[in-house]
Each structure stands twice: as C-alpha cells, then as structure tokens.
Amino acid sequence: MGKALGIPLPSLRRLPLYYRHVRRVLDRGQEVISSGELGAACAVPAAQVRKDLRYVREYGRPGIGYNAHSLARRLEEFLGLVNDKEAVLAGAGNLGRALANYPGFARYGLRIVALFDRDPAKIGQKVGDTEVLPIWKLVDLARRLHIQMGIIAVPAEEAQSVADQMIAGGIKVIWNFSPITLNVPGDVYVKNQDLAAELATLSHWIARRRREEVDGESRREPAKESER
Amino acid sequence: MGKALGIPLPSLRRLPLYYRHVRRVLDRGQEVISSGELGAACAVPAAQVRKDLRYVREYGRPGIGYNAHSLARRLEEFLGLVNDKEAVLAGAGNLGRALANYPGFARYGLRIVALFDRDPAKIGQKVGDTEVLPIWKLVDLARRLHIQMGIIAVPAEEAQSVADQMIAGGIKVIWNFSPITLNVPGDVYVKNQDLAAELATLSHWIARRRREEVDGESRREPAKESER
DNA sequence: TAGATTGTTAATCGATTAACAATC
DNA sequence: TAGATTGTTAATCGATTAACAATC
Structure with missing residues (x-):
C-alpha cells in the first residue's frame, strides 16, 4: 500500500500542478522547460520535480531540460486525462449544480452523465443539459453504463446510503464532498473533499x-502549504 | 516552518474530522469517547489520534477515554471555530455562488460579507442576501472591515490580480479555488483548492x-486516502 | 483485582533535500 | 570549452506505528 501506488501520494498530487504549468508554457510556444522553472511555478523544489517526473518515466536532457510536448503527453497519459471518464453525481443542491457545470472537469475528460436527487421537487429539473433523476435509478444506471466515478454532494445523513448505492452499481472511485467518513x-x-473541514x-x-x-508574540511565517 | 506551526500539518487536517465525529457523538448523548472509537470513525489509527489530541492539549483518562464535551470545546478553540471570521469572495460564477450559499461554512463561524465580480452583468445581482459588487471595491472594503479571509473563485487569468487586491486590502489568509499557484x-x-487538480x-x-x-494484472488495494 | 485505555518512548517508515558526477 | 541541468545517491527530516508502563 502506498508503495502499491507505484508513486507516492504526495508526488501524485503534484503532477496536476506540473501539467497545468506545462500547458501554459506550451500555449506560449515554449518547447523546453527545466525542473527549476517548473518547480518555481508550482512552489516545489527542483530536485523534487525531477524525482516526481521519474515516476512518470519522463526523461530530461542534462544541460537542457524537459521537452514540454513530451512531458505534457506523459502526464496526460499517466493521469489518464486522455481517457473519457463517466461519472454520476448525487445531490442537485447548490454545490452539486456547481460541480455539474464546472468547466474544468470536461477539460480533464470527465463527463457527468447523470444527476440524482431524492427531493421530488428537484427531479425533472434541467442542470445544464442533464435532467435530475430520482436517486433510486442510480444503481441500475451506473451498472448499465459502466460508470467509473461517483460524486457525492448530498447532506451528511444521506451520504453513506448514496455511497452504498454507487458501490452496488459497480462504482469503484468516489469523490465525496459530504462531511462524513464513508465506510x-x-x-x-x-x-x-469536505470543504467545511x-x-x-x-x-x-x-x-x-x-x-x-x-x-504581541513574534510573528512567524506560516508554512506555505504545498500538498494541497 | 512546519514546526513553527506548533502542530504538524497532517495532524491539523485530521482535527476537523475528529471534531465532526465528536459532535455527532455528543448529539446522541455519549459523554466519553476513546481514541480507538474516534480513530475508527475517521479511519485514523488510535495511537495517531492520541498523539494529535496532545497537540491541542486535550487529556484523556487512562482506562476511560476522553470527555466528549471537553474535547469538542478544545477542538473548537484550537481551530478557532468559536470566533466569527469574515470573508470576501471574488467570483460570482456557479462555484462562487455555491460557496456563498454553502451551509457548512456558517456553522464553522464563517461569514461571507461581500461578493465581487468584474462582469457588469453580474453586478447588482443578489446571491443569498449579499449583493454582487464590482471588484474594484474589494481593496477598500476589505481594509475598512478588517476582513480576515479572501476566497478566490475566478478564472485562472484573473486569479493573481484578485489575490493582489486582497493582499492590498490587508487579507492574510486566502482560499484559492482557481487553477493557478499564486504568488x-x-x-x-x-x-x-483546485478541484480540477x-x-x-x-x-x-x-x-x-x-x-x-x-x-489482467493482480488487483491491488488502493491506499485508502487519509489526509484528504 | 481484571480490563480498558491513556501518554509517551523507541522503532520504523517514507518523503524531502543536498550534493555531485555525468551529460548536453 | 564553460555553463546549465539532469538522474541518482546519501543524508536529513518528519510523520506513523508499535509497544508498554502507568492509571483509572
């Protein structure tokens, strides 16, 4: 475990930051980037960047740096950003609707194919161009469409039950915005992803x-939070 | 740094989980809780729980456990949940509006006193009962009201400029939902808090x-993600 | 007393950082 | 060649886990 990951969790969580910056750099036509520059942009030491990039098997050229195209491709592949990923989202409240409309998700290959709620008043409403469905349809739909991800944006009381239904529907990856530790x-x-926490x-x-x-105590610098 | 925190960052991030559970336990009238029970509920080993609680100076009784009331109070105090905290929020898009309405925040003492956007079409709109103000009013308002927190929910291009304005307004704590590393x-x-990352x-x-x-590789258990 | 659970120490584990020979 | 930057090793740092005497 942890090592079964192939990559340490802290490293994995830095990769998207690198990817963000490499994309930006590519957009302005830069072809090569050094671990130093990448690190400066993401607030990560250069040695750490190099180590992280070794996990994704990206090789740089000594004296030169990394090829930005190849690095971007490598990160996309490692993170699976090129694959389409289908998700269901439970909870059509403010947060759920904001997530359903979040433009950053589509860019990373995520498609939210269905939105569920248990409130009859919300069922049938349109959010973007997906209709809110009754929650009891979740298991069957997830199973039929081989949905890979479940996003939980319901209140604490309903969260465990929703998770159970997602799991019953064959879902193995859950993004939990509710304030509860799921079993x-x-x-x-x-x-x-408990925002209140x-x-x-x-x-x-x-x-x-x-x-x-x-x-009047001496002011100390807060540690710049790196991991997230 | 890190040590200047007084508490390791991983420990700090577990405290809200403990707090959540202690509140639940209190609600059902339970007066005492052991590190084992608390740990089980938050997916944290008991020894770790005990160590974390030492940072907030909460003492348990050997053979018995921790007093739930006192523990809750101690966590509230350490985390500053009892204090009122005032925030400004920049960005009145879907995410910004969802955050402005998020009920979990008020419960933790956060009040979003003003919402800003630069889009003239949004200015003047009501979100909950705060009106969307033009972004150029941010610096002055933050300074006048001694705002403690800035929440950034604007697109990447505007994020650095918004951060600069918050800092000019005297804000020292920023919650950044935009996909950019701020300077x-x-x-x-x-x-x-880059959700796309x-x-x-x-x-x-x-x-x-x-x-x-x-x-057809052997299926390995993914590490249960503890920190967040 | 017997059983449970604490606080703490020591051992382990894993991640970060420093340093540098090798390479472009 | 001189300067820059890599990949990697070794040293450091810090967090987690195990273990247990002390206490209720």
Whole structure:
C-alpha cells in the first residue's frame, strides 16, 4: 500500500500542478522547460520535480531540460486525462449544480452523465443539459453504463446510503464532498473533499494570527502549504 | 516552518474530522469517547489520534477515554471555530455562488460579507442576501472591515490580480479555488483548492484500474486516502 | 483485582533535500 | 570549452506505528 501506488501520494498530487504549468508554457510556444522553472511555478523544489517526473518515466536532457510536448503527453497519459471518464453525481443542491457545470472537469475528460436527487421537487429539473433523476435509478444506471466515478454532494445523513448505492452499481472511485467518513470495501477508492473541514484548518490560521497579535508574540511565517 | 506551526500539518487536517465525529457523538448523548472509537470513525489509527489530541492539549483518562464535551470545546478553540471570521469572495460564477450559499461554512463561524465580480452583468445581482459588487471595491472594503479571509473563485487569468487586491486590502489568509499557484508574500497563507487538480488524481486511479483490468494484472488495494 | 485505555518512548517508515558526477 | 541541468545517491527530516508502563 502506498508503495502499491507505484508513486507516492504526495508526488501524485503534484503532477496536476506540473501539467497545468506545462500547458501554459506550451500555449506560449515554449518547447523546453527545466525542473527549476517548473518547480518555481508550482512552489516545489527542483530536485523534487525531477524525482516526481521519474515516476512518470519522463526523461530530461542534462544541460537542457524537459521537452514540454513530451512531458505534457506523459502526464496526460499517466493521469489518464486522455481517457473519457463517466461519472454520476448525487445531490442537485447548490454545490452539486456547481460541480455539474464546472468547466474544468470536461477539460480533464470527465463527463457527468447523470444527476440524482431524492427531493421530488428537484427531479425533472434541467442542470445544464442533464435532467435530475430520482436517486433510486442510480444503481441500475451506473451498472448499465459502466460508470467509473461517483460524486457525492448530498447532506451528511444521506451520504453513506448514496455511497452504498454507487458501490452496488459497480462504482469503484468516489469523490465525496459530504462531511462524513464513508465506510467502503477495500477495493473502492474514496477521495474526501469536505470543504467545511478545509475551512476549519483555515480558521485555525486566523485564530492563531489573532492570538499572536494580542500576545504581541513574534510573528512567524506560516508554512506555505504545498500538498494541497 | 512546519514546526513553527506548533502542530504538524497532517495532524491539523485530521482535527476537523475528529471534531465532526465528536459532535455527532455528543448529539446522541455519549459523554466519553476513546481514541480507538474516534480513530475508527475517521479511519485514523488510535495511537495517531492520541498523539494529535496532545497537540491541542486535550487529556484523556487512562482506562476511560476522553470527555466528549471537553474535547469538542478544545477542538473548537484550537481551530478557532468559536470566533466569527469574515470573508470576501471574488467570483460570482456557479462555484462562487455555491460557496456563498454553502451551509457548512456558517456553522464553522464563517461569514461571507461581500461578493465581487468584474462582469457588469453580474453586478447588482443578489446571491443569498449579499449583493454582487464590482471588484474594484474589494481593496477598500476589505481594509475598512478588517476582513480576515479572501476566497478566490475566478478564472485562472484573473486569479493573481484578485489575490493582489486582497493582499492590498490587508487579507492574510486566502482560499484559492482557481487553477493557478499564486504568488504571495511570506506572511500570507494560501490554501489551494483546485478541484480540477483533484480530479486529475482521481483520473489516475481510474486509468490505473483500466490498465490493470486489460493487463489482467493482480488487483491491488488502493491506499485508502487519509489526509484528504 | 481484571480490563480498558491513556501518554509517551523507541522503532520504523517514507518523503524531502543536498550534493555531485555525468551529460548536453 | 564553460555553463546549465539532469538522474541518482546519501543524508536529513518528519510523520506513523508499535509497544508498554502507568492509571483509572
């Protein structure tokens, strides 16, 4: 585990940042990029960049740097951005609708093929050009269409049940925006994205700053948060 | 740095999960909770839980566990959830509006006092009960009201400029939902929350699963993602 | 007392950083 | 050649895990 990944999780999470920057660099016609430049743009030390790129088997040329085209392709392949990925989204509240319309997702190959909610008032509504379906249709639809990802944007109380249904529908990758730790079998990968929990860590920084101001304590630099 | 935190970043990020669960436990009238139970609910080993709770100076009783009330209070205090925090939000697109309406934020003491956009068509619109203001008013308003947090939900091209304005307005904590690494002075804390980047790591899992199925390679358990 | 669970130390693990010979 | 930058090794750092005496 962890090592079964082939790549350390922290490294994996930096790859999209590299990819972002390489795309930008390509857009302005630059053909070559060094680990130093890439690192500066993503706030990652150059040695770390080089190590990370070795995991995706991208080779640079000493004295020169990395070929930007080849690097972009390699990252796209490793991250699977070239493949189309189909997802179902449960929860047609504010967050769910925002996610369904998020333009960044399509660019990375994600297609949200169905939106579910249990509220009868929401069923039948259009979000973008997908219609909101009743949640009981989820299992069957996921199974029939071999859906690869489930996105959970329902309240805490419903989240576990929705997850169970996604799993029953054969889904193995879940992106969980609800504030709950899901119980899932070992072969299901869950990415938690509880925004309130993130807020709480920011809240800590604010509280800390306030305390320091009151105490007149020496101001320390906060660690620039690298991983995410 | 890192140590200047007083608490390791991974530990800090687990605290909100503990807090979530302690609240739930309190709601059902349970007065005491062990590191084992708390850990099971948050997918964190018991020893780790105990170590984390030491950072917030919460003491348990051997043979018994932790007092749930006192633990909740301690976490609230450490995370600053009790304090009111005022934020401005830049970007009144789908994501910005969803964030402005997100109910989990108010519960953690966050108040979004103003919403900004540069699109004249959006200015004057109401989102919840705050009106969308033109972005050029941001610096002055942030300064006048001593706003503590800036939330960035604008497109990549505008993000750096918005960040600069927030910093000019005296804001030291930025929650950045845009797909760009911001350039900020050392005393500004940035929490990046690029959803497309997160999607890319999920995409990697899906691609990996696909490859393994094709290759008939032995299925490995994905590491259950703990940190976030 | 017996059983449960703490706080803490020591051992392990894994990721980051520094350094440098090799290469363009 | 001189300068830049790679890939990789070794050193460092920091976080996780195991283990257990102390305590309720």
